[in-house]
Amino acid sequence: MSDDKKSDSLQPEEIRSTGSPLSAKRGPRTDGAASSVVKSLSLKKPQGFFEERSLPAIDMAPGRLRYLTRRDVLLFGAGAVAALAGGGFLLPQDTLSRLGVRRNMDSPGKDWVLNEALRIDDDVAEALYSGSRRVPTYTKSQITPLKNNYNGATPDPGYISGWNLTLDGLAYGLSISLNIRNLLTRFSVHEQITRLVCVEGWSAIAWWSGLRFDDLLRAYPPMSQAKWARVESSVNLDASGNPDPYFMSLDLATARHPQTLLATHFNGQPLTVDHGAPLRLLVPVKLGLKNVKAITRITYVAEEPRDYWAERGYSRYDGI
Amino acid sequence: MSHLTLPANEPNSTSALPEEPSVLVAKKHHLLVRWSHWLNVPILLGLILSGISIYWASPIYQHKPDPITGNFDVAADIGVWICAHVPGLHHYSSPPDWIYNHMSFGPGMLALALRLHWLCAYLFMLNGMVYVAGLLMGGGWRSLLPRQTDLSDALAMFWYYLGFPYAKLTRRKWPHPRFNTKYNALQRAAYFSVPVAGSLSVATGWAIHKPMQLHWLAALFGGYNAARVWHFWLMWLFILFVVPHVILVFADGWDTLRSMIVGWSRRVKRTEPIANER
Numbered sequence: 067m068s069d070d071k072k073s074d075s076l077q078p079e080e081i082r083s084t085g086s087p088l089s090a091k092r093g094p095r096t097d098g099a100a101s102s103v104v105k106s107l108s109l110k111k112p113q114g115f116f117e118e119r120s121l122p123a124i125d126m127a128p129g130r131l132r133y134l135t136r137r138d139v140l141l142f143g144a145g146a147v148a149a150l151a152g153g154g155f156l157l158p159q160d161t162l163s164r165l166g167v168r169r170n171m172d173s174p175g176k177d178w179v180l181n182e183a184l185r186i187d188d189d190v191a192e193a194l195y196s197g198s199r200r201v202p203t204y205t206k207s208q209i210t211p212l213k214n215n216y217n218g219a220t221p222d223p224g225y226i227s228g229w230n231l232t233l234d235g236l237a238y239g240l241s242i243s244l245n246i247r248n249l250l251t252r253f254s255v256h257e258q259i260t261r262l263v264c265v266e267g268w269s270a271i272a273w274w275s276g277l278r279f280d281d282l283l284r285a286y287p288p289m290s291q292a293k294w295a296r297v298e299s300s301v302n303l304d305a306s307g308n309p310d311p312y313f314m315s316l317d318l319a320t321a322r323h324p325q326t327l328l329a330t331h332f333n334g335q336p337l338t339v340d341h342g343a344p345l346r347l348l349v350p351v352k353l354g355l356k357n358v359k360a361i362t363r364i365t366y367v368a369e370e371p372r373d374y375w376a377e378r379g380y381s382r383y384d385g386i
Numbered sequence: 387m388s389h390l391t392l393p394a395n396e397p398n399s400t401s402a403l404p405e406e407p408s409v410l411v412a413k414k415h416h417l418l419v420r421w422s423h424w425l426n427v428p429i430l431l432g433l434i435l436s437g438i439s440i441y442w443a444s445p446i447y448q449h450k451p452d453p454i455t456g457n458f459d460v461a462a463d464i465g466v467w468i469c470a471h472v473p474g475l476h477h478y479s480s481p482p483d484w485i486y487n488h489m490s491f492g493p494g495m496l497a498l499a500l501r502l503h504w505l506c507a508y509l510f511m512l513n514g515m516v517y518v519a520g521l522l523m524g525g526g527w528r529s530l531l532p533r534q535t536d537l538s539d540a541l542a543m544f545w546y547y548l549g550f551p552y553a554k555l556t557r558r559k560w561p562h563p564r565f566n567t568k569y570n571a572l573q574r575a576a577y578f579s580v581p582v583a584g585s586l587s588v589a590t591g592w593a594i595h596k597p598m599q600l601h602w603l604a605a606l607f608g609g610y611n612a613a614r615v616w617h618f619w620l621m622w623l624f625i626l627f628v629v630p631h632v633i634l635v636f637a638d639g640w641d642t643l644r645s646m647i648v649g650w651s652r653r654v655k656r657t658e659p660i661a662n663e664r
Contacts (some may be wrong), residue, residue: 116528116531117528118528118529118531118567118568119525119528121412121413121414121568121651121654122412122413123410123411123412123654124410124411124412125408125409125410125411126408126409126410126411126650127406127408127409128406128407128408128409129406131409131411131650131652134648134650135644135647135648135650138647138648138649139644139647139648142424142647145424146424149425149427149428152428153428153431153432156432156502156505157491158491158492158495158498158499158502160491160492160494160495161491161492161495164487164492179505180498180501180502180505181501183501183502183504183505183508184501184504186504186508187504187508191596191599194596194599194600195599196599199598199599201598201601202598202601202605261597261598261610263597263598263610264444265443265496265500266443266444266496267440267441267443267444267446267594267614268444269597269610269611350598351598351599375497378497379497379498379501380497380500381500385596385598385599386595386596386597386598386599
């Protein structure tokens, strides 16, 4: 290495005073006088707060350095093995089988770890939620196309003519059925141009109008102990066209958000069957999968209800 | 902090046997820096592999669907191209999935990939705090700060690396640029950028994870869609950093690797005041 030449050019007088080449044997520095010299020298050269400091060097017995190296390298190896085992333990079964692992490695422990991560993330999302915080709204020129993202087949529009919305778990122990005309005449219509964000990552800005969920809650108050709404569509189909009712949990705090709509119109027109005619949930503070299309029933309950996508490994709160 | 006082009376430095000369060593990396450095390996691997599985669900780079295959994903096109041109892959069962089968946990597992991504992301943030704590406690943060001379010094280093293989082959003298700081300018630029990129990854991650509650954060990166693009390319920055990082550590030798495992380095320079001012 040519580093001592460099030091010559940088600090010649100091090199001269040290005068020892790099390989020189160094004794333990226990000399009190030497350290006092260092102190006085360092006083002469005050360093800025951001200036790089030199690394404090010490003399170490080679045996000690070997011991520390051996110990830490062994610890490092153990850590690497543990990380490999932990990583392998968490790998999805599909990935493992592609790597040639035939045995089913799914275990309750793995699910527990991953569910815990999901639960922490849901708690964070719930803490971030504020009922008074509005989501950004856009202008009509910023509207983007919104695809029909029915998970399975799109239902036959035949259901629309006989459609009713049933409310369950109301304050007076009654169940009530409303048709679309009841809803449109009874409640004031609100419009908003907001972004719908899908769990897959895509999003679309669309112009929605409908009644506020909050207004419905005021008109038909839920039972006092209710904290959740189970929002349901009985017309949902699976990919092969068989009935596959869709159900979703929604906390009432989010239902009361002023931008949570029961939408009846999309881009100024009544909802088409693609977008959940005649009434869909539009809850922009949640992922798209909570925005149930063609709602047929809302049930107010005290305990968190089941959720279609949570049962398929997604999170249950889905606040964004 | 008294960085310049001699730790002369440390007990472990006086136990030298008389026949074995003692060696001059310095603690290069704080324990927490070393821990967080190595923990980044599995965490970043988990983030990248799960991240590309998530990317599969809705690729950023798309084109109009192919009239025959219906494919719109550029990453799938690359997989198809690889399988068509790389010998031995001509019979690969699903070319559009090649990228996802080799650079992620796999296609079609969004729910699992999201759960793994959140797990790794929270660990990554915790690990980042450990790293910052180690930098502060060990004083290492000062070595990462940019200097005025960095640009010319970095060019000199770049020139050195560029010419190094040729000089070796032709047995020519090719002196290493001289510096008397912990890192050379190129290293410093890299080691300063990586924590910055890590912070930006976390920020863009939150921006796309909570685009409504944290819409100001998404707006900072140009909106929700732009933040996704940022998040994607920041991943590539880590990948592009790691490749030369690993090559250069092995090229540099055992002492450098040891300093990140054990902490101690024997490469203590005379130029440093501690040695000079005795």
